[in-house]
Amino acid sequence: MTIPSDLDISRAAALRPIDEIAAQLDIGPHLLEPYGRQVAKVSLDAIEELADRPAAKYVLVSAVTPTPLGEGKTTTTVGLGQALRLLGHRSAVAIRQPSMGPTFGIKGGAAGGGYSQVVPMEALNLHLTGDMHAVTAAHNLLSAMLDNHLHKGNELDIDPQRITWRRVLDVNDRDLRSIVTGLGGPADGAPRQTGFDITAASEVMAVLALSNSLHDMRRRLGRIVVGYARDGSPVSAEQLRAAGAMTVLLREAIKPNLMQTTENTPVFVHAGPFGNIAHGNSSVVADRIAGRCSDYVVTEAGFGADMGAERFFNIKCRTSGLRPDAAVLVATVRALKAHSGNHRIVAGRPLPPELLAENPDDVLAGADNLRKQIENIRLHGVSPVVAVNAFPTDHPSEHAAIREVAEAAGARVAVSSHFLDGGKGAKELAEAVVEAASEPSRFQLLYPDSADLRTKIDTVARQVYGADGVSYTPAAARSLRDYEANGFGTLPVCIAKTHLSLSSDPGLLGAPTGWTLPVREVRASVGAGFVYPICGDMRTMPGLGSHPAAERIDIDEHGQVVGLS
Amino acid sequence: MTIPSDLDISRAAALRPIDEIAAQLDIGPHLLEPYGRQVAKVSLDAIEELADRPAAKYVLVSAVTPTPLGEGKTTTTVGLGQALRLLGHRSAVAIRQPSMGPTFGIKGGAAGGGYSQVVPMEALNLHLTGDMHAVTAAHNLLSAMLDNHLHKGNELDIDPQRITWRRVLDVNDRDLRSIVTGLGGPADGAPRQTGFDITAASEVMAVLALSNSLHDMRRRLGRIVVGYARDGSPVSAEQLRAAGAMTVLLREAIKPNLMQTTENTPVFVHAGPFGNIAHGNSSVVADRIAGRCSDYVVTEAGFGADMGAERFFNIKCRTSGLRPDAAVLVATVRALKAHSGNHRIVAGRPLPPELLAENPDDVLAGADNLRKQIENIRLHGVSPVVAVNAFPTDHPSEHAAIREVAEAAGARVAVSSHFLDGGKGAKELAEAVVEAASEPSRFQLLYPDSADLRTKIDTVARQVYGADGVSYTPAAARSLRDYEANGFGTLPVCIAKTHLSLSSDPGLLGAPTGWTLPVREVRASVGAGFVYPICGDMRTMPGLGSHPAAERIDIDEHGQVVGLS
Known part of the structure; x- marks a missing residue:
């Protein structure tokens, strides 16, 4: 079947x-700003204007610890939103915008998939309304003003050796990971790695993601720490x-799109x-906004439940004050x-090929991961639903194996196509x-x-990851x-570790025990509002293959995009 | 008066x-893509759809050699477009989009000024519809693919010492002028200045500016030369x-905005x-597009007539096949x-202060520049109109002095407020x-x-700049x-020289003679379609002051932008 x-x-979708x-x-045209024909920004005035409406049920979509291929979380988020409509509920889906780096790198477009997609996918994957570029511009303006401050006399006495603020671009470019700027001569700045x-x-x-309003964003941006003065005090x-x-x-x-x-x-x-x-x-x-204009908001968190869901609960919900009502755990046979x-x-x-052969025993052998991620949802008092x-x-016996494990762990479960x-x-x-x-x-x-x-890090490491402790x-x-x-x-803390294991070692599958979380360094996103301990190598600039x-991406003779997926 | x-x-403008x-x-809604409420992109389908309409008169706005302050060319372009409407003509104005680097650098917003502005100025000066960012993204994708090509085996045998393609950002950042990329280790590329x-x-x-269609742009982008192989052949x-x-x-x-x-x-x-x-x-x-849906298109070229107008005629009109009907030369007393x-x-x-005192003699003493720029328009067979x-x-006697010089040179002249x-x-x-x-x-x-x-360079140097020759x-x-x-x-050639003199020396005012144009190096924008000889230091990345x-730019308590101008 193709x-x-x-x-x-x-x-082909009928938009x-x-x-x-x-x-x-019930979002009126006065709250909409069209961007092209099929995308609109929604004014933040909606938050106040809709405040009296009843609150929607708030549903998180998370997953078991994924393979490097991903397990279809966005697709499930979209499919669930669509299904809730079919059941007669007003639903709204909330997802992240894809980054253009990976779009032109490994994977092409990302917008769900198959018949559970966000459309038009070209708009979603290419610039959308320019939010990513605005972030790039704001970030790099701060970088330029920082280096300019050094160049113009360094009144704040910033220590050039303790600058933590870098620059950003929405492209996969390994050659930009480590550079020396300010070469060329005294008029061109000062050399700095x-x-x-x-x-x-x-x-x-x-910051953009965690702000509750325009003014909240203004305050958070002001709190961003770019480095430290020679006396050790942070510079904002x-x-x-x-x-x-x-x-x-x-x-x-x-403004959301x-x-x-x-x-x-x-x-x-x-x-x-x-x-x-x-x-x-x-x-x-x-x-x-979505939570005041629908019956169900279905939103997605990145990676497995130990990562995305834990941060959704302890960082995003802590910041917003919103309370989730259910959490879906996407699981796949593979x-x-x-x-x-x-x-x-x-x-x-x-x-x-042997992965595709019928083998419910292997499913059961890997089910500890599912059990632990169900527990991770429960830890936060939220009802888990396993979505196969x-x-x-897949084979029916394999779906049955997942159902058995999930039900035994007290979770609801459903197979979804x-x-x-x-x-x-x-x-x-x-349902x-x-x-x-x-x-x-x-x-x-x-x-x-x-x-x-330390207590916060220790709590997440032991209770969510299943570590014996932290070093x-x-x-x-x-x-x-x-x-x-x-x-x-x-x-709150946002622990940076591999998403491919509950532990900090991507090679440890299932639900590893008897290990210690090794914190190599700790950084702070003071503006966004979290401290992030780093466990292992965290790459923040991908490369191209x-x-x-x-x-493979081009236009055809009619000017249409080809090769995006 | 304030x-x-x-x-x-x-x-305050009634948009x-x-x-x-x-x-x-007469551009129908099917050709429009709204971006917010006050900006729309116009589909390139308009070119074909409007092809049978009568062609508009095509009017260029250029200037005498400006001072470092600029002489109000954009403002005049906007004011002229407005005045043509008042005379009962259908007019359309065509200008460039401002760059955000200078907006946050020296000058704040740029959109004409006073009561001859393009509005809303926040939209014009901040992102607009994201075209600048799209150029940044396309440029830097090519940069990343180039370095990735070197990293993955360099099949094209590109000489790393002869790479001419750099990276771009829409920010004033002197520390990025000269950098070394690819540090960090073998997985992070290879060091390169x-x-x-x-x-x-x-x-x-x-390329974007000179393309006649989407497919023409595709071809031009393909022709961009990024450097040279070890055998000396260009790599595209x-x-x-x-x-x-x-x-x-x-x-x-x-798509134009x-x-x-x-x-x-x-x-x-x-x-x-x-x-x-x-x-x-x-x-x-x-x-x-503008030329098929109006009676008059008023378009602007950067700098004085020796620079912008010469390139408008010999590069832009050569590429488009459009023929200008008149050229305005903006002149100021100062x-x-x-x-x-x-x-x-x-x-x-x-x-x-002494510059502001009534002094028509100084106006006359500087008038050689105006005479030469009038001649530069004439050289191309176009009728000049001097706009004071x-x-x-200003003092009336000073306006009278400009009028006298312009009329003696056979140009029409008008004072404009x-x-x-x-x-x-x-x-x-x-009129x-x-x-x-x-x-x-x-x-x-x-x-x-x-x-x-060489003949092309020599022709522009002698006939337009008034040089004795070229070295x-x-x-x-x-x-x-x-x-x-x-x-x-x-x-065609696009000579890179100072815009502050008809010569290549910014200190030589009026209409200098007895000098030679020194070509230090020559580069080629093969995709865009011109060769550019460089005479003097051409800075391509500004710094901040x-x-x-x-x-000074911020939001106020109502979320409105303040400090943009």
């Missing part, structure tokens, strides 16, 4: 004018007088913070088989989600603001002391 | 919905398989090529006084332009494609030979 490419399905999509949410990250990894992107964007101009550059970007699915379900697409070193969730303002340790999946290579994202190569069947393939899942969300919410944060940073390098321990001395100790997706 | 700030005038502005041009230019200086921007973006993806990144950016003036005159804002090393004119496609050599004007400092851009500090009075202040100018444009066009290019590169460094002479051997000899405009 199904058309994502791009072809996207083009409705975006004001009709907004009308489904620095580098570029991909825009999604910018703290400005994390406010002190460099950059935060106002940065806010002005972001004044459109802070409204699109639609292949079945015309409203989708808020907003912000794209990097899951490696930031919280990896879509924006607070999008969820706040991921659980991989967690058995009997198979090896490599991105960009075909799946090993069905593939044509939204990729091939769109919303109607996710109806069983939607389970409606049930789960109807239970009274007992949502709780895992730790209070007042706990010290710190001397540098990491010193940073934690400095941050607490500087007043950053009340921030031997044959990047860009080589 | 008039409100540009930003306040912009906010009409952008579809009504388009309707003034390179740098960033401002986005306006990107060849991709010049096509060979790196980047041109298709670059085109896809630019597929919205190639429609805005309006403070008096609701339609304005096409499109492309922003750097006047220093590129042709510095707005886009061909905007002029092609500029002609400065050309007398008796006054010194420095950007960012107040005008010297009036300032409140559009800054203070909007369109009605430019009525006399509009003179209508007269001039009603004469039969005798437009001619200054040199044929078939002339060799070449050995490197420049070698480049010219190489370019001709590579088949680039049929391209001690107190950049960004420090």
Whole structure:
């Protein structure tokens, strides 16, 4: 069986004018700013204007620990949103905006897939309304003002050796990871080692995602720490007088983008913070708006539940004050088989044929990961629903194995074929989600603001990751002391570790025990509002492969995009 | 007398919905893509759809050699467009998009000024529809694919020492002028000296401006030369398989942006090529569309007539096939006084008080520059109209002096007070332009494609600049030979020299004679379609001042932008 490419399905979808999509949410035209015919920005005035409407049920989509291929979380998010509409509920989907680096790098477009896509996929994957570029511009303006401050006399006495602020671009470019700027002569600045990250990894992107309003964003941008003075005190964007101009550059970007699915379900697409070193969730303002103009908001968090969901609960919900009502855990037969340790999946290579053979025992052998991720949802008082994202190569006995494990762990479970069947393939899942969300919410944060940073890290490591404890390098321990001395100790933590294991070692599958979380260094995104301990190598600027997706992307004789997926 | 700030005038303007502005041009809604409420992109389908309509009169706005302050060319362009409407003609204005680097650097917003502005100025100055960012993205994708090609085995045998392609960002950042990339280790590329230019200086921007269609842009992008192989042959973006993806990144950016003036005159804002090393004119496609849906298209070329107008005629019109009907030369009392050599004007400092005293003799003493620039328009067979851009500090005797010089040189002349009075202040100018444009066009290019590169350079230097001849460094002479051997000899030339003198020495005012144009090196923008000899230091990445405009830009308590002008 062959199904058309994502791009072809996207083009064939019967799109409705975006004001009709907004009308489904009772969002009036005065709150809409059209960008092209099929995308609109929604004014933040909506937050106040809709404040009296009843709150929607708030549903998170997370996953088991994924393979390098990903397990279809965005597709499930879209399919679930579509299915809720089929059941007669007003639903809205909220996701992150894809980064153009990977689009032209490995993977082509990313917008869900098959018959559960956000459309038009060209708009979603290419610039959209320019939010990523606005983040790039705001970030790099601060970089330029920082180096200019050094050049013009360094009144703040910034230590050039302790500058932490780099530059960003939305492109996969390994040669920009480590560079020396300011060469050429005295008129061209002063030599300094620095580098570029991909825009999604910018703290400005994390600020955009976590801000509750334009003015909240203004304050957070001002709090960004760019480095340290020679006396050790932190230097902020406010002190460099950059935060106002940065806010002005972001004044459109802070408004969520409204699109639609292949079945015309409203989708808020907003912000794209990097899951490696930031919280990896879509924006607070999008969820706040969506949460007052629908019955169900379905939102996605990056990576497995130990990463994205934990940060969704303890960083995003802590910041927004919103309380989730249910959490979907996407599981696939291939991921659980991989967690058995009997198979090896490599991105960009075909799946090993033996992985596709009927083998419910391997599914059961890898099920510890699913059990632990169910527990991770429960830890926060939220009802878990396991969504088996069905593939044509799956076998009924394997689905039954997942169902057995999930039910034994007390979770609801449903098999979903939204990729091939769109919303109607996710109806069983939607029914389970409606049930789960109807239970009274007992949502709780895992730790209070007042706990010290080591306690916060220790709590996540032990309770969520299943570690025996945490070890710190001397540098990491010193940073934690400095941050607490500087007043950053009340921030939540965003632990940067591999997403391919519950542990910090990507080779440890299933639900590893008997290990210690090694914190190599600790950094702070003071503006966004979290401290991030780094465990292992965290790459913040991807490279291109031997044959990047860009080589296949072009226009055809009619000017249409080809090769995007 | 005080008039409100540009930003306040912009906010107070009674804007009409952008579809009504388009309707003034008989551009139907099917050709419009709204971006927010007050800006729309115009589909390139308009070129074909409007092809049967009568061609508009095509009016260029240029200037005498300006002072470092600029002489109000954009303001005059806008005022003239407004005045033509008041006379009952359907007019359209076409200008470049401002670069955000200078907006946050020295000058704040740029959109004309006073009562002759393009509005809303926040939209114009901040991102607009993202075209600049699309150029940045396309340019840097090519950069990343180039370095990736070296990293993955260098199949094309590119000589790392002869790479000419750099990276770009739309920010003033001196520390990026000269950098070393690829540090860090073997997985992070290979060390190489390179740098960033401002986005306006990107060849991709010049390509965008000079393309006649989407497919023409695709071909030009493919022809971009990024460097040379070890055997000396040029290496193109096509060979790196980047041109298709670059085109896809630019597929919205190639559509002109429609805005309006403070008096609701339609304005096409499109492309922003750097006047220093590129042709510095707005886009061909905007002029092609505007030229079929109005009676008069008023378009602007950067710098004085020796620079912008010469390139408009010999590069832009050569490429588009459009023929200008009249050319306005903006002159100011202060500029002609400065050309007398008796006054010194420095950007960012107040005008010297003695410059403001009544002194028609100094105006006459500087008038050689005006005479030569009138001749430069005439050389191309186009009727010149001198527009005296009036300032409140001018004296009638000084205006009379300019009028005397212009009329003696056979040009029409009008005093214009559009800054203070909007369109009605430019009525006399509009009447003179209508007269001039009603004469039969005798437009001619200054040199044929078939002339060799030295002849082209020599022709512009002698006939337009008034040089005695041209000297070449050995490197420049070698480049010219190489370019001709590579088949680039049929391209027009875009001479990069100071805009502050007719000569290549910014200190030589008036109309200098007895000098030789020194060509230090020669580069080629093969994709855009010109060879550019460089005479003197051409900075392609500005820096920030001690107190950049960004420090004053912020939002107020209502979320409105403050400090942009």
